[in-house]
Amino acid sequence: MSAAYPISDSARRMARLAGLSYLAYTLAGFYITFGPIPSLSAVAGDTSLTQTLDTLFRSGFLAETVLYTFVCVSAAAMYAVLSPVSRGLALTAAFCRLIESALGATFILFKYAAFTAAVNPDLTPGFSDEQRASLVDLLRDIYGSGLYVLLIPMAVGGILYFSLFFRARLIPRWLSGWGVFTYAMVGTVSALVLLFPALRDQVMIFFLPGALFEWVAALWLLFAGIKIRNETQTAT
Template sequence: MAKTSTIAKPSIKNNYTKIAGVTYALIIIIATFPTMIFDLGTLLKNANAAENFMGQEGTFRVAIAIEFLMFVLVMVLSWALYVLLKPVNKNLALFGLIFRFGEALLGCVAIMFILTVLLFLTGAEYLQAFEPTQLQGLARFFANLYGVSYDILLFIMGIGGIAYCYLFYISRYIPRALSVWGMITYATMVAYGFINIAVHNAPSELAYAMAPGALFELSIGLWLMFKGISVTP
């Protein structure tokens, strides 16, 4: 009786897997910097928000520029994953591309909202027609829009992420356990975004459910960078 042997699938590391891996890892690393640099919500709660801002404008703008760079990388990631997964199912890969690219565009809109907040706090001459309390109120309004845009963004991101992880799952390009982890991770983002849209003042503790997502994106990024994808010979 002939012995059966298990032949490991060859691992492939091409430009697209490397680009996807690097951008996955960079996105999650970069995402931590803006919140480490400043807390806009706390700033706007202070009565002298404009004065505090004037002394730290450069720091705030650097943080916002970093966040903008993150969304540019999301665009690159969306493209790389589409090219990588198109041979598995072109239509579903396109579906994922639309939603992940939509995430990046919504992120750019969020950046516009936060830049508008900064404009209200600059003390520019044309803003002297407004009372300080009015300017601070407008700044908080656009800061809230920034937060709402993130709720929508997470919902859109989650749908695209589930589609891509499902394609990874059926293709076995990466370990199926990693693909399932990704689908669960992105499902929590969909749920979190939807709950925050549907429920007024949803519990902030819900955000903790997304914590494993950061580890997943770093893990899949490192896997694609160093292991590549497995294909049937």
């Protein structure tokens, strides 16, 4: 069945907002992964925590907050762009990305609780040093494992969004197909890590193409935007 998808000037602006949001949260993710943020183990083992170390660690919380905030913004913007193609699938994708953000915010709280317990022993006066260390390890493990949980709704949302882009040809099909493949890979690897935790250290390389894709998609949406081809488009 042939169908043309009406794309307004407002939708084009929302596509650029989605690109800007992708760029913002990938930059935040880059800082979280490669920035000068000390590990929780280093902070917990520092009995005389310096102001610089404390500030650097807290900057990670700020970066994660920015990341999940812009995930929400991108979800809303992508829905506005893709709802003319399939309102139901676009709404489902948006909910998946919002679930990702909600889980991310929850796991940030677990990480902050671990950080607070580590650097403020006065808040847990009834705990021995060993008990406090065990509490920190537990909260840290919840945070670390929880990240793989939120990647699954992220992957579902990404697959749906870029499947709709592929159908509507609003961006090049090679880019849409790359997006579907990327998010399918992220979801598959995350599920494998949840099933087999020992794989965690061996699978990180599979997330690198995803990071590259989000940079390319962000720049494309921000600068090239979306467009309708002259020929009739085929809806599947």
